[in-house]
Amino acid sequence: MRGLLYGTQLDPSAPPPLDATPMQLVDLADPEPLADDWVVLHTSLCGICGSDAKQVFGDGEPDNAMTALISFPQVLGHEVVATVDRAGPAASIEPGTRVVLNPWLSCAPRGFGDDPCAACAAGDLAQCHRFSQGPVAVGIHTGTSADATGGFAELLPAHESMCVPVPEDVTDEQAVLADPFSVALHAILRHPPHAGGRALVYGAGALGSMSVEILRALYPTVEVAAVARFDAQAALAERRGAIVFRPDDDLALVEGIAVWAGGTLRQPFAGLPFTHPGGVDMIYDTVGSTNTLEIGVRVTAPRGRIVVTGVATPGRFEWTPWYFKELVIVGSNAFGIEELGGVRQHAIRHYLDLVRDGTIDVGDVLTHTFPLDRWHDAFLALTDQAASGAVKVAFDHRA
Numbered sequence: 001m002r003g004l005l006y007g008t009q010l011d012p013s014a015p016p017p018l019d020a021t022p023m024q025l026v027d028l029a030d031p032e033p034l035a036d037d038w039v040v041l042h043t044s045l046c047g048i049c050g051s052d053a054k055q056v057f058g059d060g061e062p063d064n065a066m067t068a069l070i071s072f073p074q075v076l077g078h079e080v081v082a083t084v085d086r087a088g089p090a091a092s093i094e095p096g097t098r099v100v101l102n103p104w105l106s107c108a109p110r111g112f113g114d115d116p117c118a119a120c121a122a123g124d125l126a127q128c129h130r131f132s133q134g135p136v137a138v139g140i141h142t143g144t145s146a147d148a149t150g151g152f153a154e155l156l157p158a159h160e161s162m163c164v165p166v167p168e169d170v171t172d173e174q175a176v177l178a179d180p181f182s183v184a185l186h187a188i189l190r191h192p193p194h195a196g197g198r199a200l201v202y203g204a205g206a207l208g209s210m211s212v213e214i215l216r217a218l219y220p221t222v223e224v225a226a227v228a229r230f231d232a233q234a235a236l237a238e239r240r241g242a243i244v245f246r247p248d249d250d251l252a253l254v255e256g257i258a259v260w261a262g263g264t265l266r267q268p269f270a271g272l273p274f275t276h277p278g279g280v281d282m283i284y285d286t287v288g289s290t291n292t293l294e295i296g297v298r299v300t301a302p303r304g305r306i307v308v309t310g311v312a313t314p315g316r317f318e319w320t321p322w323y324f325k326e327l328v329i330v331g332s333n334a335f336g337i338e339e340l341g342g343v344r345q346h347a348i349r350h351y352l353d354l355v356r357d358g359t360i361d362v363g364d365v366l367t368h369t370f371p372l373d374r375w376h377d378a379f380l381a382l383t384d385q386a387a388s389g390a391v392k393v394a395f396d397h398r399a
Contacts, residue, residue, distance in 0.1 A: 003028045003153025004375055006055070007072035017383065018376055021056050025375060028075070031149060031157045033088035034136060035111065038159050040085045041099065045176040045369070046151025047079030047394040050205070050310065052143070053382050059313060069131050069140050076143040077151030077395070078103035081166065081175040091160045099163040100178045100348050101156075103141035104336070105148055109159035110134030123337025123344075141334075152372070154397055164348045167356060173366055174355050176394055177210075181362060182347035183309060184210035184284075187332035189340060191307045193222045193282045198261050201242070202296060203286035204228035205385075206392040207309055209236045209365045211284045216240050217360050218340075225260060227253065227292075232389040236364060250295060257299045274298035274321045283307070290315040293329070297321040307332050369396040 006023040014021065031040055054060060055076065080101035084093055093099070106128035107113060107120040117129035132138040139145025142156065149156050166175045184207050193199040193215065201211045204226045215224045225243040228234035234244045245256050254272050258265050263275030272295070279301035285292050288310035294317035296306045302325040309332045322329065335347035343350075354360045368390050370378040378395065381388040 001028055001030050001154040002026070002372060003075045003149065004372065006074045006076055014376055015380070017057060018379055020058060023056060025373060028149075028153060031155055033086075033091070034147060034157050035159075036088040036090035037092075038109075038157055039087040039091050039093060039163065041080070041082035041101070041156050041158050041163070042085040043077075043080055043082045043151045043154055043156060043395075043397045044098075044172050045081050045394045045396055045398070046077040047176050047179065047206075047366075047392055048077075048378065048382065049079055049180070050207070052076045053379065056379055057383070061313060066140075069138060070144045071137040071139055071146040073146060074143060075149035075153045075156070077153070077156075078142040079176060079179040079394070080142070080151035080156065081172050081178075082151070082156070084163065085155060087160075093160050093163050093165075097163070098166045098175075100166055100175050100352070101142060101151070101158060102162045102164055102346060102348055103143070103179070104128065104162070104334075105131060105136055105139050105141055105145055108161040109148075110136050113161070125336035126334035127336075152375075152395060154372075164346065164352070167352060170352055170355055171363075172398070174363055175352070177206075177362055177365060177392065178348045178351045180206045180365075180392070181210045181214075181351045181360075182335035183207060183332075184214055184286075185340075185347050185350060186335035186338055187211070187284060187307050187309045188214050188218075189338050190332065191282070191305060191330060193219055195219070196221045197281035198223045198225070199282040199284065200257065200261075200280045200299070201226040201237075201284045201286065202292045203310060204230075204233035204237045204244075205286065206365055207286035208233070209240075209391065210362055211286060212237050212240045212242045213360050213362050216242070217354075225257070230385045230389070232367065232385070232391055236391065239364070250291070254295060254298055261299065261301070263299065263301065271318060272298055275301065276325065277302060280304060284309065286310045288312050290317040293317050294319070297325070297327055297329075300325065300327050302326060304328070305330065365392045366394060367391045368393045370394075371396055371399060
């Protein structure tokens, strides 16, 4: 099969900045089921996650703690819709079944399904205690393990528990968005906004657009705003009824959010003002940079909450409003079993149900698809989103 192998050598034909990325499109051996209850999937579409893009572009520090839970070489790609190509003798899912990948290499895929850790037993699959145990090479999800290769290839292995069947009336283009939607859903369900309050979504890429859609659909009394960097992102947020702020000028952004949220601005000796009293009740920060956090702590109301789903390279920000206003800043990692409307099931299943009953429609978030042999173009579209209009980019293996 053909696949993008990361962690071995540079691609001499890659343009900058991809010429510094140790990834090449090469011929690889077809994967086999990693155990009797595993299957092999034939990829249809695979989205490029923000974490994939950060790794490919080298955006990170060598002391990143998550390097303790990955192995090389890798075939990235965990936002996958695929068809079961063949199944191991103990797998309960039939070849030909169309599925969305639940990518977590948690207890069940690692052979501990009959004795799950406390996190997996509670449905918190992204917090599994055994990401380095069992017969599968260390890795938290598909694409981060040398054994569990991902959707940047034509075929990939998956445990039967990682395969969520896709209903016939859900398209591949809708199904491939299940993973980023589930990330946003987990953050909001675990940290819901206040009824009748104001919620700000910082960042309007794939996660931000999903967050706006969820807030508008599931919390209709909440007033929603979004900070959108690019025109295409702003258009998606406005289409969903959000008030849109642009981050071109930090002072204007702080002032604009303060007026919208009814916060009183206080001006320090130097730097940006902050709100007190008043401000935003909840911020869902899908960027997680020093700039978004600094602005976030300045415009959040006393004892408000900032939920961080994005992760950028760390750095200094002026954080005294954090302790002064007694803010809660909480990380939100991926998804697992979630409760919505009294129903407790996997987040991906919630997504498919919400699509089918018409509650949500995020199909416009998928803006670009490329065949795998145009992987340079796919990533270059993400490097210049102002020009390309890219929000979610995916590899299309169907041709």
